[in-house]
Amino acid sequence: MKGVWLEDLTWPEAKVRFDRDDVVVIPVAAASRAHGRYLPLGTDTFIARALGQRLIERLPIVVAPVVGFGIHPAYASLAGSQHLRRETFKQLLQEIVDGLHAQGARRIALLYIGTSVEELPGELDDVLVLRAENMSTAAEALIERLDGESASEFETSIVLALAPRSVRPVPSAGPGDPSQATAFKGERLMSAWVDAMAATLSAKWPSLGE
Numbered sequence: 001m002k003g004v005w006l007e008d009l010t011w012p013e014a015k016v017r018f019d020r021d022d023v024v025v026i027p028v029a030a031a032s033r034a035h036g037r038y039l040p041l042g043t044d045t046f047i048a049r050a051l052g053q054r055l056i057e058r059l060p061i062v063v064a065p066v067v068g069f070g071i072h073p074a075y076a077s078l079a080g081s082q083h084l085r086r087e088t089f090k091q092l093l094q095e096i097v098d099g100l101h102a103q104g105a106r107r108i109a110l111l112y113i114g115t116s117v118e119e120l121p122g123e124l125d126d127v128l129v130l131r132a133e134n135m136s137t138a139a140e141a142l143i144e145r146l147d148g149e150s151a152s153e154f155e156t157s158i159v160l161a162l163a164p165r166s167v168r169p170v171p172s173a174g175p176g177d178p179s180q181a182t183a184f185k186g187e188r189l190m191s192a193w194v195d196a197m198a199a200t201l202s203a204k205w206p207s208l209g210e
Helices: 011-019 043-056 086-102 153-162 183-204
Strands: 024-029 108-113 128-131
Touching: 024 043, 024 086, 043 108, 043 153, 043 183, 086 108, 108 183, 128 183, 153 183
Parallel strands: 024 108, 108 128
Antiparallel strands: none
Protein backbone atom coordinates (compact mmCIF):
# COMPACT_ATOMS: atom_id res chain seq x y z
CA MET A 1 0.00 0.00 0.00
CA LYS A 2 1.46 3.34 -1.06
CA GLY A 3 -0.66 5.77 0.92
CA VAL A 4 -2.32 5.79 4.32
CA TRP A 5 -5.42 6.95 6.19
CA LEU A 6 -4.55 9.80 8.52
CA GLU A 7 -6.57 8.26 11.36
CA ASP A 8 -4.38 5.12 11.26
CA LEU A 9 -1.23 7.13 12.10
CA THR A 10 0.13 8.26 15.44
CA TRP A 11 0.73 12.01 15.67
CA PRO A 12 4.54 11.62 15.28
CA GLU A 13 3.93 9.51 12.18
CA ALA A 14 1.58 12.16 10.84
CA LYS A 15 4.24 14.81 11.47
CA VAL A 16 6.74 12.80 9.44
CA ARG A 17 4.27 12.64 6.55
CA PHE A 18 3.55 16.38 6.70
CA ASP A 19 7.23 17.29 7.05
CA ARG A 20 8.10 15.33 3.93
CA ASP A 21 5.33 17.18 2.06
CA ASP A 22 2.93 14.29 1.47
CA VAL A 23 -0.28 15.30 -0.30
CA VAL A 24 -3.31 15.29 2.01
CA VAL A 25 -6.70 14.48 0.47
CA ILE A 26 -9.80 15.47 2.44
CA PRO A 27 -12.98 13.65 1.35
CA VAL A 28 -16.16 15.68 1.78
CA ALA A 29 -19.28 13.53 1.76
CA ALA A 30 -22.55 13.58 3.67
CA ALA A 31 -22.58 11.01 6.45
CA SER A 32 -26.37 11.07 6.48
CA ARG A 33 -28.42 12.26 3.50
CA ALA A 34 -31.46 10.87 1.74
CA HIS A 35 -30.74 8.87 -1.43
CA GLY A 36 -34.13 7.82 -2.67
CA ARG A 37 -36.04 5.02 -0.96
CA TYR A 38 -33.56 2.24 -1.64
CA LEU A 39 -30.07 3.52 -0.81
CA PRO A 40 -28.77 4.09 2.75
CA LEU A 41 -28.35 7.58 4.17
CA GLY A 42 -24.58 7.03 4.32
CA THR A 43 -24.16 6.37 0.60
CA ASP A 44 -21.93 9.40 -0.06
CA THR A 45 -19.58 8.55 2.81
CA PHE A 46 -19.49 4.92 1.75
CA ILE A 47 -18.40 5.95 -1.75
CA ALA A 48 -15.85 8.40 -0.33
CA ARG A 49 -14.24 5.72 1.83
CA ALA A 50 -14.04 3.33 -1.12
CA LEU A 51 -12.46 5.98 -3.35
CA GLY A 52 -10.02 6.97 -0.61
CA GLN A 53 -8.94 3.37 -0.14
CA ARG A 54 -8.34 2.91 -3.86
CA LEU A 55 -6.36 6.14 -4.05
CA ILE A 56 -3.99 5.17 -1.23
CA GLU A 57 -3.38 1.88 -3.01
CA ARG A 58 -2.27 3.88 -6.05
CA LEU A 59 -0.47 6.94 -4.68
CA PRO A 60 1.73 7.86 -1.67
CA ILE A 61 -0.87 10.22 -0.21
CA VAL A 62 -2.52 10.75 3.16
CA VAL A 63 -6.32 10.58 3.15
CA ALA A 64 -7.93 12.48 6.01
CA PRO A 65 -11.13 11.41 7.80
CA VAL A 66 -14.27 12.07 5.79
CA VAL A 67 -15.92 15.43 6.49
CA GLY A 68 -19.46 14.15 6.89
CA PHE A 69 -21.47 17.31 6.25
CA GLY A 70 -22.52 19.41 3.30
CA ILE A 71 -25.08 21.87 1.98
CA HIS A 72 -28.24 19.92 1.16
CA PRO A 73 -31.30 22.16 1.56
CA ALA A 74 -33.37 20.06 -0.84
CA TYR A 75 -33.15 17.08 1.51
CA ALA A 76 -33.27 18.86 4.88
CA SER A 77 -36.92 17.88 5.50
CA LEU A 78 -36.34 14.17 4.85
CA ALA A 79 -35.81 12.08 7.97
CA GLY A 80 -32.15 11.55 8.80
CA SER A 81 -30.74 14.05 6.32
CA GLN A 82 -28.23 16.48 7.83
CA HIS A 83 -27.70 19.92 6.32
CA LEU A 84 -25.44 22.84 7.24
CA ARG A 85 -25.88 26.48 6.33
CA ARG A 86 -23.47 27.58 3.62
CA GLU A 87 -21.59 29.88 6.01
CA THR A 88 -21.20 27.08 8.58
CA PHE A 89 -19.97 24.60 5.99
CA LYS A 90 -17.43 27.06 4.59
CA GLN A 91 -16.14 27.83 8.06
CA LEU A 92 -15.84 24.11 8.84
CA LEU A 93 -13.71 23.41 5.77
CA GLN A 94 -11.66 26.56 6.28
CA GLU A 95 -10.75 25.57 9.82
CA ILE A 96 -9.85 22.00 8.85
CA VAL A 97 -7.55 23.18 6.07
CA ASP A 98 -6.04 25.95 8.23
CA GLY A 99 -5.36 23.40 10.96
CA LEU A 100 -3.54 21.07 8.57
CA HIS A 101 -1.51 23.98 7.21
CA ALA A 102 -0.53 24.98 10.75
CA GLN A 103 0.66 21.43 11.40
CA GLY A 104 2.89 21.48 8.32
CA ALA A 105 0.74 20.04 5.52
CA ARG A 106 1.24 22.17 2.41
CA ARG A 107 -0.29 20.19 -0.45
CA ILE A 108 -4.01 19.65 0.12
CA ALA A 109 -6.87 18.44 -2.07
CA LEU A 110 -10.60 18.38 -1.34
CA LEU A 111 -12.51 15.41 -2.76
CA TYR A 112 -16.22 16.22 -3.06
CA ILE A 113 -18.73 13.37 -3.19
CA GLY A 114 -22.29 14.43 -3.89
CA THR A 115 -22.07 17.82 -2.15
CA SER A 116 -23.90 20.84 -3.49
CA VAL A 117 -21.28 23.47 -2.75
CA GLU A 118 -20.00 25.08 -5.93
CA GLU A 119 -17.17 27.33 -4.77
CA LEU A 120 -14.19 27.07 -2.45
CA PRO A 121 -14.71 28.34 1.07
CA GLY A 122 -12.76 31.38 2.20
CA GLU A 123 -9.25 31.80 0.90
CA LEU A 124 -8.49 28.25 -0.24
CA ASP A 125 -7.22 29.14 -3.68
CA ASP A 126 -4.20 26.86 -3.25
CA VAL A 127 -6.34 23.77 -2.59
CA LEU A 128 -6.97 21.33 -5.43
CA VAL A 129 -10.64 20.41 -5.84
CA LEU A 130 -11.69 16.98 -7.11
CA ARG A 131 -15.37 16.31 -7.85
CA ALA A 132 -16.03 12.62 -8.35
CA GLU A 133 -19.07 13.04 -10.59
CA ASN A 134 -17.14 15.27 -13.01
CA MET A 135 -13.96 13.24 -13.22
CA SER A 136 -14.40 11.17 -16.33
CA THR A 137 -16.42 11.26 -19.54
CA ALA A 138 -15.51 7.59 -19.92
CA ALA A 139 -17.44 6.93 -16.71
CA GLU A 140 -20.45 8.90 -17.91
CA ALA A 141 -20.62 6.79 -21.06
CA LEU A 142 -21.46 3.78 -18.89
CA ILE A 143 -24.64 5.36 -17.58
CA GLU A 144 -27.91 5.28 -19.48
CA ARG A 145 -29.80 7.77 -17.31
CA LEU A 146 -27.67 10.72 -16.20
CA ASP A 147 -30.62 12.40 -14.51
CA GLY A 148 -28.60 14.23 -11.87
CA GLU A 149 -30.97 13.10 -9.10
CA SER A 150 -30.02 11.73 -5.71
CA ALA A 151 -29.94 7.92 -5.78
CA SER A 152 -29.25 8.08 -9.50
CA GLU A 153 -28.12 5.18 -11.64
CA PHE A 154 -24.42 5.80 -11.00
CA GLU A 155 -24.83 5.88 -7.21
CA THR A 156 -26.98 2.76 -7.20
CA SER A 157 -24.52 0.96 -9.49
CA ILE A 158 -21.62 1.79 -7.17
CA VAL A 159 -23.46 0.59 -4.07
CA LEU A 160 -24.39 -2.61 -5.93
CA ALA A 161 -20.68 -3.12 -6.62
CA LEU A 162 -19.48 -2.31 -3.10
CA ALA A 163 -22.29 -3.52 -0.84
CA PRO A 164 -25.19 -5.04 -2.77
CA ARG A 165 -27.14 -5.93 0.39
CA SER A 166 -27.42 -2.23 1.19
CA VAL A 167 -29.76 -1.62 -1.77
CA ARG A 168 -33.41 -2.02 -0.75
CA PRO A 169 -35.66 -3.86 -3.21
CA VAL A 170 -38.14 -1.01 -3.61
CA PRO A 171 -39.88 -0.68 -7.00
CA SER A 172 -39.30 2.74 -8.51
CA ALA A 173 -39.91 4.82 -11.58
CA GLY A 174 -38.91 8.28 -12.69
CA PRO A 175 -35.76 10.13 -11.53
CA GLY A 176 -33.30 7.87 -9.82
CA ASP A 177 -34.95 4.66 -11.03
CA PRO A 178 -32.33 1.99 -10.27
CA SER A 179 -33.64 -0.48 -12.83
CA GLN A 180 -30.67 0.15 -15.16
CA ALA A 181 -28.06 -0.01 -12.39
CA THR A 182 -25.63 -2.94 -12.25
CA ALA A 183 -22.63 -3.88 -10.14
CA PHE A 184 -20.58 -4.10 -13.34
CA LYS A 185 -21.29 -0.45 -14.12
CA GLY A 186 -20.50 0.50 -10.54
CA GLU A 187 -17.11 -1.16 -10.62
CA ARG A 188 -16.29 0.44 -13.97
CA LEU A 189 -17.38 3.84 -12.64
CA MET A 190 -15.18 3.53 -9.58
CA SER A 191 -12.20 2.49 -11.68
CA ALA A 192 -12.74 5.37 -14.11
CA TRP A 193 -13.06 7.89 -11.27
CA VAL A 194 -9.93 6.63 -9.51
CA ASP A 195 -7.95 6.71 -12.78
CA ALA A 196 -9.04 10.31 -13.41
CA MET A 197 -8.36 11.43 -9.83
CA ALA A 198 -4.93 9.81 -9.76
CA ALA A 199 -4.07 11.49 -13.07
CA THR A 200 -5.27 14.89 -11.81
CA LEU A 201 -3.31 14.59 -8.56
CA SER A 202 -0.16 13.51 -10.41
CA ALA A 203 -0.52 16.35 -12.91
CA LYS A 204 -0.80 18.87 -10.07
CA TRP A 205 2.05 17.33 -8.08
CA PRO A 206 4.33 15.34 -10.45
CA SER A 207 6.41 14.00 -7.56
CA LEU A 208 3.54 11.64 -6.74
CA GLY A 209 4.43 9.56 -9.76
CA GLU A 210 8.06 9.15 -8.80
